[in-house]
Amino acid sequence: MVRMIPQRELRNENAKLMDAVTAGETFIITRNGEPVAELRPVRRMRKTFIGRDELGRLAGASIRIDPAEFRRDLDSAIDQSL
Incomplete structure (x- = not known):
């Protein structure tokens, strides 16, 4: 669940x-009630190789x-052709 919080709460409750x-x-x-940023966990990237x-x-x-x-x-x- 995404929760909206004011910038003040981010500063005070870091x-x-x-x-x-x-x-x-x-x-x-939010700043003045308008969304300005998202704070979320970093997604771990999967290795591709x-x-x-x-x-x-x-x-x-x-x-x-066997190669x-x-x-x-x-x-x-x-x-494999271009």
């Missing part, structure tokens, strides 16, 4: 609001990936 944001709450900060060693660890098994076979699989699945 530590309390940071604890609430850390717990997952989101706030819209996982290396072979990391993939093996995540799979929970000793996976050996040549992997490349052939990619080439057959994806058109």
Whole structure:
């Protein structure tokens, strides 16, 4: 749930609001009743690339990936031409 708070509350209750944001709450900060900013938790970004060693660890098994076979699989699945 998003809660609207005046700028004054942000100034006066900074530590309390940071604890609430850390717990997952989101706030819209207002000035003279008009929304001016959003205070929310930072979203963790997912990695877009996982290396072979990391993939093996995540799979929970000793996976050996043959680079040549992997490349052939990619080439057959994806058109690499411009």
